[in-house]
Amino acid sequence: xxxxxxxxxxxxxxxxxxxxxxxxxxxxxxxxxxxxxxxxxxxxxxxxxxxxxxxxxxxxxxxxxxxxxxxxxxxxxxxxxxxxxxxxxxxxxxxxxxxxxxxxxxxxxxxxxxxxxxxxxxxxxxxxxxxxxxxxxxxxxxxxxxxxxxxxxxxxxxxxxxxxxxxxxxxxxxxxxxxxxxxxxxxxxxxxxxxxxxxxxxxxxxxxxxxxxxxxxxxxxxxxxxxxxxxxxxxxxxxxxxxxxxxxxxxxxxxxxxxxxxxxxxxxxxxxxxxxxxxxxxxxxxxxxxxxxxxxxxxxxxxxxxxxxxxxxxxxxxxxxxxxxxxxxxxxxxxxxxxxxxxxxxxxxxxxxxxxxxxxxxxxxxxxxxxxxxxxxxxxxxxxxxxxxxxxxxxxxxxxxxxxxxxxxxxxxxxxxxxxxxxxxxxxxxxxxxxxxxxxxxxxxxxxxxxxxxxxxxxxxxxxxxxxxxxxxxxxxxxxxxxxxxxxxxxxxxxxxxxxxxxxxxxxxxxxxxxxxxxxxxxxxxxxxxxxxxxxxxxxxxxxxxxxxxxxxxxxxxxxxxxxxxxxxxxxxxxxxxxxxxxxxxxxxxxxxxxxxxxxx
Ligand SMILES: [Ca+2]
Ligand SMILES: [Ca+2]
Ligand SMILES: [Ca+2]
Numbered sequence: 001x002x003x004x005x006x007x008x009x010x011x012x013x014x015x016x017x018x019x020x021x022x023x024x025x026x027x028x029x030x031x032x033x034x035x036x037x038x039x040x041x042x043x044x045x046x047x048x049x050x051x052x053x054x055x056x057x058x059x060x061x062x063x064x065x066x067x068x069x070x071x072x073x074x075x076x077x078x079x080x081x082x083x084x085x086x087x088x089x090x091x092x093x094x095x096x097x098x099x100x101x102x103x104x105x106x107x108x109x110x111x112x113x114x115x116x117x118x119x120x121x122x123x124x125x126x127x128x129x130x131x132x133x134x135x136x137x138x139x140x141x142x143x144x145x146x147x148x149x150x151x152x153x154x155x156x157x158x159x160x161x162x163x164x165x166x167x168x169x170x171x172x173x174x175x176x177x178x179x180x181x182x183x184x185x186x187x188x189x190x191x192x193x194x195x196x197x198x199x200x201x202x203x204x205x206x207x208x209x210x211x212x213x214x215x216x217x218x219x220x221x222x223x224x225x226x227x228x229x230x231x232x233x234x235x236x237x238x239x240x241x242x243x244x245x246x247x248x249x250x251x252x253x254x255x256x257x258x259x260x261x262x263x264x265x266x267x268x269x270x271x272x273x274x275x276x277x278x279x280x281x282x283x284x285x286x287x288x289x290x291x292x293x294x295x296x297x298x299x300x301x302x303x304x305x306x307x308x309x310x311x312x313x314x315x316x317x318x319x320x321x322x323x324x325x326x327x328x329x330x331x332x333x334x335x336x337x338x339x340x341x342x343x344x345x346x347x348x349x350x351x352x353x354x355x356x357x358x359x360x361x362x363x364x365x366x367x368x369x370x371x372x373x374x375x376x377x378x379x380x381x382x383x384x385x386x387x388x389x390x391x392x393x394x395x396x397x398x399x400x401x402x403x404x405x406x407x408x409x410x411x412x413x414x415x416x417x418x419x420x421x422x423x424x425x426x427x428x429x430x431x432x433x434x435x436x437x438x439x440x441x442x443x444x445x446x447x448x449x450x451x452x453x454x455x456x457x458x459x460x461x462x463x464x465x466x467x468x469x470x471x472x473x474x475x476x477x478x479x480x481x482x483x484x485x486x487x488x489x490x491x492x493x494x495x496x497x498x499x500x501x502x503x504x505x506x507x508x509x510x511x512x513x514x515x516x517x518x519x520x521x522x523x524x525x526x527x528x529x530x531x532x533x534x535x536x537x538x539x540x541x542x543x544x545x546x547x548x549x550x551x552x553x554x555x556x557x558x559x560x561x562x563x564x565x566x567x568x569x570x571x572x573x574x575x576x577x578x579x580x581x582x583x584x585x586x587x588x589x590x591x592x593x594x595x596x597x598x599x600x601x
Pocket of ligand 2: 086087088089090091092093094095097
């Protein structure tokens with residue numbers, strides 16, 4: 001990390017003493033019981049590469065922390081609590097350890113969620129000022145946190161100055177084809193609502209002017225092929241890059257150019273144009289500061305509702321895409337695996353397929369994994385029914401996967417929230433962060449749905465922060481592994497499996513050799529083990545998740561001979577350890593094996 005002034009530097013003597021106390025803890029670590037989550041406490045120095053492979057924390061500023069006492073979350077509250085997210089010291093374990101923040105929209109907006117922007121160059125007054133934002137960036141930089149800003153380009157607010165001008169033009173009876181104000185949006189003059197596009201709204205006070213508004217009449221769709229709109233988008237991007245933003249989360253990606261008959265092609269053209277320009281502008285701003293990055297603005301898109309092929313096609317535009325197939329799917333992916341709806345070995349297989357497909361489209365692609373976000377039911381309640389062991393298993397599965405991990409604020413304390421009721425069901429999945437500590441700036445605005453209290457049943461941040469067995473402690477330990485081992489976020493995944501003797505081998509070879517019998521074998525022996533390796537540069541690590549209740553025994557000889565357990569996670573106690581070449585893991589444990597570090601004099 002580049003935050004030397006913020007970082008406590010161990011003296012050489014301290015480092016030696018620690019090394020002597022914990023000699024390359026392999027088998028010995030398995031017996032250490034410092035709480036049921038116990039993992040070796042890592043005090044070795046390690047360096048987190050300064051690139052876009054990160055652990056992000058998605059913040060709904062309104063619901064996180066109130067810094068000025070009006071009950072509404074704001075940037076001040078976020079700044080006040082940055083030490084919780086990352087204290088800037090890699091040797092401490094009291095913070096979460098994330099190194100990216102995804103800010104949901106912070107621009108002036110008439111809605112509480114702010115996905116309809118009124119002014120792209122300012123901060124919503126409820127959240128603070130540009131000066132607060134400057135301070136936020138400075139404090140994030142001290143902690144090695146990169147800020148990713150939500151950017152909504154599909155539509156603006158109907159209160160945006162551009163849209164007000166367009167409506168005025170419509171009311172004046174101008175031609176939508178040639179009028180510069182209306183041309184920035186998608187207007188038609190027609191006796192009836194056009195048959196294409198998801199939703200149209202008639203301009204009130206006119207008989208025959210309609211505008212496209214896919215999501216709501218308050219959110220008119222922009223014409224992203226309009227030259228002035230494109231120029232403005234680049235001005236907006238540059239404005240925020242210069243203010244310290246490192247990347248963008250892109251809203252409603254597939255909807256961008258849906259006013260066109262060949263919108264798939266046009267979407268591809270638009271987002272490729274966007275990615276290339278973000279990279280160019282990012283290089284201008286950050287080229288000297290963070291040299292040698294493959295790209296200088298790595299954006300992640302919301303491609304929701306499409307197939308995996310749709311998602312992969314957008315990787316070809318230069319953006320990353322959230323992996324909805326693995327996240328928001330009850331029968332497959334992370335929660336499907338934890339809930340036993342899918343054989344464990346299939347998960348790594350799916351990830352390998354996704355990674356290969358993304359890399360084929362973009363050699364610099366980074367996958368983007370998550371369990372829940374502001375648009376989905378919270379995983380803690382909805383997918384896992386507040387079962388702490390399952391919540392921990394899912395966290396380990398997705399955060400020890402290749403790619404970026406996106407934690408939705410509150411997920412790390414097992415917060416619940418399901419879409420509920422007809423009147424804004426989403427507010428129930430965007431509840432105030434449950435600090436349980438008044439000094440943290442508790443958000444009180446907008447009392448949510450009636451079952452609010454039930455949705456926080458795993459306790460507050462305060463009750464979990466010192467509890468060795470809490471969901472929060474488990475998240476910290478898992479993120480620590482991500483930070484210690486760059487192979488996790490950046491590695492190429494190889495799905496592995498167990499052969500008839502419990503020996504680990506390449507999944508493709510074992511499946512080919514045993515065919516259908518393999519399924520019988522894994523069902524009988526251990527259908528609950530997910531095992532894969534991750535290779536980054538010249539280093540390969542092995543990760544094993546035992547999702548079952550019984551002990552799993554794996555033979556690591558041959559391919560992983562000489563590897564040692566360097567990280568372990570326990571979702572409900574138990575042991576992880578090597579007995580010769582046999583890796584023995586209690587039910588619910590996770591093991592990370594790597595080659596011993598070279599001994600230095
Ligand atoms: Ca406030
Ligand atoms: Ca720390
Ligand atoms: Ca659109």
